[in-house]
Amino acid sequence: MKFAYRFSNLLGTVYRCGNLNFTCDGNSVISPVGNRVTVFDLKNNKSDTLPLATRYNIKCVGLSPDGRLAIIVDEGGDALLASLVCRAVLHRFHFKGAVHSVSFSPDGRKFVVTKGNLAQMYHAPGRKREFNAFVLDKTYFGPYDETTCIDWTDDSRCFAVGSKDMSTWVFGAERWDNLIYYALGGHKDAIVGCFFESSSLDLYTLSQDGALCVWQCDTPPEGLRLKAPAGWKADLLQREGEDEDEDEDEDEDEAERETTIRGKAAPAAEEQRGKVQYSRVAKYFFNKEGDFNHLTAAAYHKKVHLLVTGFASGIFHLHELPEFNLIHSLSVSDQRVSSIAINGSGDWIAFGCSGLGQLLVWEWQSESYVLKQQGHFNSMVSLAYSPDGQYIVTGGDDSKVKVWNTLSGFCFITFTEHSSGVTGVTFTTTGYVIVTSSMDGTVRAFDLHRYRNFRTFTSPRPTQFSCVAVDSSGDIVSAGAQDSFEILIWSMQTGRLLDVLSGHEGPISGLCFNPMKSVLASASWDRTVRLWDMADSWRTTETLALTSDALAVTFRPDGAELAVATLNSQITFWDPESAVQTGSIEGRHDLKTGRKELDKITAKHSAKGKAFTTLCYSADGQSILAGGMSKFVCIYHVKEQILRKKFEISCNLSLDAMEEFLNRRKMTEFGNLALIDQDAMEEGGVTIPLPGVKKGDMSSRHFKPEIRVTSLRFSPTGRCWAATTTEGLLIYSLDARMLFDPFELDTSVTPAQMRAALCQRDFTRAILTAFRLNERKLLQEALESVPWDEIGVISSSLPDLYVEKVLEFLASSFEESRHLEFYLIWTQKLLMVHGQQLKSRVGTLLPAVQFLQKSIQRHWDDVSKLCDWNRYNMQYALAVSKQRGLKRPSEPPGSEEEADASEDDDSSLHLLRRGPGDGDGPLA
Template identity: 70%
Template sequence: MKYSYKFSNLLGTFYRRGNVTFTPDGNSLISPVGNRLSVFSLKNNNAETLPLATRCNITCVALSPDGSLGILVDEEGAALLISLATKSLLNQFSFQQPVQSVRFSPDGKKFVITKGNVAMLYHAPGKRREFNAFVLDKTFYGPYDETTCIDWTDDSKCFAVGSKDMSTWVFGAERWQNLIYYSLGGHKDAIVACFFQEGSLDLYTISADATLCMWQCDTELSQLQARDPNKKPRESDNAETEEPRAEEIRGTANPAPEESVGRVRYHKSSRHFFNKEGDFTTLTAAAFHKKLNILVTGFSSGMFHIHELPELSLIHSLSISDQRVSTISINCTGDWIAFGCSGLGQLLVWEWQSESYVLKQQGHFNNMGSLSYSPDGQHIVTGGDDGKVKVWDTSSGFCYVTFTDHTSSVTAVTFTSSGQVILSASLDGTVRAFSLLRYRNFRTFTSPKPAQFSCLGVDGSGEIVCAGAQDSYEVYVWSMQTGRLLDVLAGHEGPISSVAFNPWRSVLATASWDKTVRLWDMVDSWRTTETLNLSSDALAVTFRPDGREIAVASLDGQITFWESEKGTQTGSIEGRHDLKLGRKELDKVTAKHSSKGKAFTALCYTADGQALLAGGASRYVCLYHVREQILAKKFEISCNHSLDAMEEFLDRRKMTEFGSLALIDEGTGEEEGVSLSLPGVRQGDMSSRHFKPEIRVTSLHFSPTGRSWAATSTEGLLIFSLDSSTVFDPFDLDEEVTAGGVRRAVRGGEWTRAIVMAMRLNEESLLRETLESVPCADIAVLCSSLPELYVERLLVFLATQIERSRHLQFYLTWAHQLLMLHGQNMKIRSVSVLPAVHSLQKSLQGHFSEISKLCEWNRYNMKFAVCLSRQRGIKRGAEESDAESGSLEEAEMEQ
């Protein structure tokens, strides 16, 4: 049960592709991140990734008007119906083709999807459980090219569909007598967006050449007349198919109503151009707020404009990046505007009235290469191939500082033991130290001759910094205080792949491609104390938290365990078959044969040292029990088939008589706005770069609290944590230990017996009820009489309660008495107790940061109130003195 880690959150990735949307209350933003969905609470300042995943990358997201249901559609056309309230999957459906857009009607009864040149109207799922949640109502034909956008009228009577054939079609959601369809032209490029005005059929259409057309309708929404269902239509009006459950409305001939009813007609009232200054950039996204008449447009140059309609007066213009703006969304109040840039993975929320950012987050532009937890488990630092070092808050999920001093890929990052300094090694030949107090690079370590550093380590005191080079086969040692080079450790005959310090002694382990692991004594003149010979190249090395054991991953797929003091091998694990590699699209061998050359590249011990995490070029992370040397559990990092090496077997659907479809490169496609440059080329530029990223795990690290672990992968920074509230994990259970027995002991005043029985049941609610029934005066006596076996488990429980409960002082008293009375005995088994202490420290640090912010805010408010009262007192005194002087003057005049 203690290995029941589940996916908790996804950091480092905020937006990939698709459309972002606000929740109906306007306080949260929903963004598709690969094949997952992230919810950013802008009021509470935290981020959460839902435990749901589609088969491929999400391209369309639609929310119901009440915000309870959501529809996710991936790039293959597979749809998921989810509940945002329970965060669970309700239904699955396949549209068989890629879907361009999805939109719910304002009344929530129907929704429209567009695929190819067809718009399909479905009945929205209701509140009750249904056999089929997606029931097709009508199918609308008309456009000759792919459809791009959808918009509904306020009363859900009609909807408009834009197309790449430069036309916009207005369809009736019901059978109206004077409106079945209407086609609008007048543009010279693909339609990007179309919007109805509030409470009318008047329409705005926007094309990719930055042209806005305003269309006025001669009919009001209230003048739409329903067709008599009993009256038999004429043959020219009949547009039904033979399908029993769906109706098709084809735009081939405009049927005329039988009665003399005025048809709905549109005429173009005006046309506007955004590129007045000669900035010939492509318009890529647009959003419109109907109540405020605010139009926001985004361009391929990274610019966005805010206009007020119908005058098209420019309110604001700003450049947010040098990449195209992929999606725009406005919240219900019209205060916040969300922008997504797929090229940079950037997500912005802009408050246009105050001209300030509400949210501004961006992940690593390229892959993440390394990560490390802070000593208290509250922060994670990551390094990427883009040369950036980012620090993440585990509670909020946001990045709060980014260091951009490196000029090449960052290969390793780590915290010092104090948690105030971050060290990073890079291929640019430098190791840099960053301060988290002043947020700057205060020390730079370099080598006498240029070297590419591939790994990094710092000792427990934080005074000695070591980095291994992959081109000079040497390990460089610096002093943190002076920044000077202390020594160069030579002896390896291959690139240095990994270095690790003993947590309790000044012993450095270095792994190299020369099939050896060397142990260096940092105190005794940097000499080699032991050389461990391996059967293959060493790829990763790590110490157990107590420093008595070393785990080494080698190129032949084996993990070997060694005693650090004697240098003898204690065991090995054959992990090649546990990787379960996938088959790449261009591979000509099976996945079973390709796994022969693969191995684990990242190792990490759990916080208690009883298990080992291992990952590599696979979508799985393996958890091994060290003493038994068996596979305890496998964690799937991703199920996204948009990544390479995910298929285990050959997909015959992707094979043709000329070979695999993957060999036919069509460029980046029309999504990037590439024009057709060569005759015969279907889409894109043949010289453009096009690749599928391969799934892999580059780094693993366990939280010092023992409650979670993190992995950097192609998907981003994934957090797996324990969910103790849903796991029944009893301890030393017998027939007498029951919930009724615990409550009887509480009523009888047998506090120690009640607490021990509740901890043996290990049910959170019962243990909380038992602890909170204990009088505060008896806590010290109970802590002294508590058996040593239960002290560590009680500390872990107190850490979680301090983080959640309102009874802060009560639980702090428990923790204080436990540490004061049992602290001496805990030193003997410090390694097993250390995760509990770290978890307690994390909870206290979180409360300290929150309370300190609140106190600072209150202090400034009190200063402001005091100054304001003084000003009012001075003003009142001046008025009283003026009144007194006036009365004296009147008295003198009377005399």
């Protein structure tokens, strides 16, 4: 149970490809991120990634009208029926082909899938358990090219399908007599969107060349007639009709003239009516800014009559239909708008740009951003946890440094001062300074109070830095050079270069300071690890000889052990005091790298050239986390040197090096299909500015990123760990809510015994019984039953073995409980009574204490902001009362002084409404 880490959240990537959706309440955006789905709660400012994944990148997501179910379809045609309530997969289905779009009917009874040049209508799954959740109802043919979009009428009677053959087809969801299908032309390019008007069959169609056609229907939705059944259905319904006629004693002549349709009589006059006809009443064109400014996405809100269109240049327009009045014309970025969605009230508009991985939610009435998030354009290289575990900083190849909030999952600040790829990031011990190294030859320090770059460390001659480290005091900054094989030391206070350490004969691959001493460990490709004494003229104290190139180095949290990852897939452990190797782990068989599409050798032989590139000790120092050029992350026991658990970080086959064996289906007589340029004929195909370049500008048209783990870090609390991968920033945490993990359990320990002890006011026995059962509700009931004035006595009677468990429970309770003062009293009494005994177990108790500090720090930040706001209000009230008290009572009303005072009052009121600090800091 100690290493029962589960996937918790995905940060660093907010949108990859596919369509965006708003939930039925309009407060959350559902965004496909690779082969996962992330829900962004805009009201509560949180993001949550569902614990499910598809085999390939997600192509489209269909949301049911009640918001309970979602159909998630990937690029390979595999579909998942997921419940957004219980966050689980209910059913799996394969559509046997690439699906472009999926849409539920407004009544939720059916859904339509466009696949190839046809549309298939399925019965929607119900709330009861079914053997087959997807039952095919009808298949509609008509378009001659691939279908692109779907839209339903409000009454679910008809739906429209757009196609790349420049036509739009209107189909009936039932067997209508006067509407089987209707084809609409009038466009000169592929159809991007088609939308029905509210409570009508009138239609709007948009094409890729920026043309909008308005189609008017001569028949209302109520005018659709059901077609008379034929064959055995007609005979059966005729018998039922005859029985009804005999009971009601109707005339036979009148009965012969009636047409029975599903047991109901239809007037003969309706049979003489003509078919449904459409006529084009208007055609509009959008303002084009260049030959390649194609219309790429569109959305329409039927109640507000708001049309939103996005273009390849990043511009989006807001129009009011049917008059086609322009409301706004703004730009998101310089990349194409891939998807647009409008919430139920029509206030918020979501935009997704796949080129930059950007997600924006725009409130068009106030012209303000509700959400503006963007991940790293290229792969993330490094990460670091803040000392309290509340923040994560990441650096990427796009030269950006981003800081993420672990509670909300959002990036709240982005630093763009670097001009080249960021290679290393780290926090100082205070947690308010970030130090980064880059390939542009600079090391920069950023302040999280004022969000600025306050120090820039440079080298005497141009060089490229590959890693960075800061000592425990935060005064010494070191960085390793990749080309000059040197280590540069600066002072954080003055920013001056203190020394240049020479001695390595290869590029520096890793730096790490001893947490307890002023000793710096440097790993290099020259097969050595050198230990430098910062207190004794920066001289080399020891040189550790390795059998292969060193790729990563890290100290244990207590500084008594050193771990080094080498190129031959080994992890060696050293005693830094005696420079003696204490153990080694062979990790070649645990990496299990996959086979690339163009590899000539098998995955088994390819694994021989792979190694671990990043290491991290657990908070207690007993285990080590390792990852590298593989989809697996391994946790090893350091003392026993055995594998404890292995995590598969991704199952996305859209990434390279995922498959273990060669896919024979891709081998043809002309060669491997991976060599064929599949995206050359598509609109979103990438041009080739520089042949052979696959990192930076994605110049290869058919580009598949390789799965790898670039950095790993354990949280200081020990409850979770993070990994920067090709997918993004993955968070794995201990989800203890779904686990039954008792402690010293026997037959006499039951919930009834605990409640009986509470009735007898034997609180110590009740608490011990609850912790032996280890059920959260029982623990909360036992602790909250203790009167606040008896907490000190009960704390002193608890055994030392249970104090750590109580502290862990208190730390987790701070995040969700409202009894803040009550749990603070518990924490204070426990630390005061058992402080001396806990000092002997600092190593094991450190994660629990850091978890406790993180929870209390978060509450302290919230309460301090509230106190500052209340203090500001009181100062404002005192200033206003003093100003009114100084007025002379003899002054007539409306005098000049009173007018000035009223102006001051208005200005003070304006400041009060604005609040202290509004407008300061970055936009989250």
